[in-house]
Structures are given as C-alpha cells and as structure tokens.
Amino acid sequence: MGELVATPLQNFIDPLIRFRSEDLVWLTREKCPSGRTHTRFMVKGRTGDQIVVRGKALLPISIWPTIESQSESKAGLFQIVRPDAPEDFLRLRVGYAGNPDLASLEERLKEEILKQLGVESRIELVPNDDLLKLGPPHKIPRIVKL
Numbered sequence: 001m002g003e004l005v006a007t008p009l010q011n012f013i014d015p016l017i018r019f020r021s022e023d024l025v026w027l028t029r030e031k032c033p034s035g036r037t038h039t040r041f042m043v044k045g046r047t048g049d050q051i052v053v054r055g056k057a058l059l060p061i062s063i064w065p066t067i068e069s070q071s072e073s074k075a076g077l078f079q080i081v082r083p084d085a086p087e088d089f090l091r092l093r094v095g096y097a098g099n100p101d102l103a104s105l106e107e108r109l110k111e112e113i114l115k116q117l118g119v120e121s122r123i124e125l126v127p128n129d130d131l132l133k134l135g136p137p138h139k140i141p142r143i144v145k146l
Contacts, residue, residue: 001024001025001026001044002024002025002027003020003021003022003023003024003025003047004021004023004024004025004041004043005018005019005020005021006018006019006021007019022046022047022048023043023045023046023047024043024044024045024046024047024050024059025041025042025043025044026041026042026044027039027040027041028040028041028042044059044061045059045060045061048143049080049142049143051080051082051090051143052086053087053088053089053090053119054088054119056117056118056119058080058090058117058119060078060080060142060143062117063078063080063090063092063113063117064076064078065116066109066112066113066116066117067092067094067109069112070105070108070109070112072096072097072098072100072105073094073095073096073097073105073109074097075095075097075128077094077095077128077131077132077140078092078093078094078095078131078142079092079093079131079134079140079141079142079143079144080092080142080143080144081093081124081144081145081146082143082144082145082146083146084145084146088120089119089120089121089122090113090117090119090120090121090122091121091122091124091146092113092121092122092123092124093123093124093125093126093131093144094109094123094124094125094126095125095126095127095128095130095131095132096125096126096127096128097127097128102125105125106123106125109121109123110123
C-alpha cells in the first residue's frame with residue numbers, strides 16, 4: 001500500500017513533475033476474476049486519515065469491521081481521536097445503541113482491536129445519537145484532534 005502519485009511523461013518541458021493525490025492505494029497484479037491481467041489498484045483511504053500506533057499504520061477502513069463486530073456497536077459509528085503527541089495506543093470514541101453493559105462492551109472491543117489490529121486501545125463509549133450530533137446529519141468526522 002502506498003500513495004498514488006502521477007507523473008505526466010508526455011510533458012516535454014517538465015516531465016518529472018509529480019502530482020500527489022493523497023490517496024492510499026493497494027496494488028495487485030493478480031489475474032482479475034474476469035480474466036484481465038493488467039495491474040489494478042483499490043483506494044483504501046487518504047493520507048490525512050492515516051494514524052500510526054506503535055509503528056503500525058491504521059486507517060478507518062481497517063478499524064470499521066472490528067467496531068461492527070459487536071452487536072451494540074454494529075452501526076459502525078466511531079471516531080479516531082488523533083493525539084497531539086505520539087501515543088502507544090489507539091484512542092477511539094465508539095457509538096453504541098440500546099442500554100448495554102458498558103464495561104463489558106468496552107472490554108470486548110478492546111480485545112477485538114488487539115486481536116484484529118495488534119494495538120492496545122483506549123475507548124470512550126458514547127450513545128449513537130450524541131456521536132451523530134458532532135457532524136452533519138447522519139455523518140460524523142472520522143478523525144478528530146484531541
């Protein structure tokens with residue numbers, strides 16, 4: 001995975017100017033199910049959304065399935081809290097529905113994040129409705145500053 005960069009080689013005046021897209025992409029040269037053999041890429045996120053915890057680069061798309069794995073947080077509402085200084089753990093705000101046992105939910109989420117992503121986490125549980133108030137209707141900012 002890396003950042004997609006375009007270089008216009010047909011520009012004879014400045015052929016080596018590179019245009020950074022800030023898109024993080026994953027390249028594959030495996031044969032497509034349709035039989036095509038050309039290189040394909042899939043956009044995984046943006047460089048501004050990437051957070052590094054203990055040397056491991058994480059994107060919201062890699063955290064999402066872990067949050068949705070618990071029934072109380074299956075709506076997938078969460079925010080990554082970006083600290084001012086590097087930390088050795090992932091800090092999250094996670095939305096929940098209903099009236100769950102918060103201590104149990106927090107522990108299950110921490111265990112699942114450690115198992116799936118390999119990083120320790122600190123989780124703040126917030127009702128879904130309160131989390132939705134932090135942004136435009138039905139959408140929340142995925143990355144927030146501390």
